[in-house]
Amino acid sequence: MKESKPITKDPVCGMPVDEATAVHTRRDGKTFYFCSDNCLQKFISGPAGSKPKGKSGGCCG
Numbered sequence: 001m002k003e004s005k006p007i008t009k010d011p012v013c014g015m016p017v018d019e020a021t022a023v024h025t026r027r028d029g030k031t032f033y034f035c036s037d038n039c040l041q042k043f044i045s046g047p048a049g050s051k052p053k054g055k056s057g058g059c060c061g
Ligand SMILES: [Zn+2]
Pocket: 010, 012, 013, 014, 015, 034, 035, 036, 039
């Protein structure tokens, strides 16, 4: 068995996905891979919550 599969992570659900078969999109020059079109749509439309637009992850603005 070969073990050289390019596996990456779905940024939406965190699941490992195979770059060769995963659905993907480009943003800011990077390619993102998803386990399903569902996760792709979530990624495109943003988080379901009603967060204000802007960078996430900052605690103190
Ligand atoms: Zn997913």
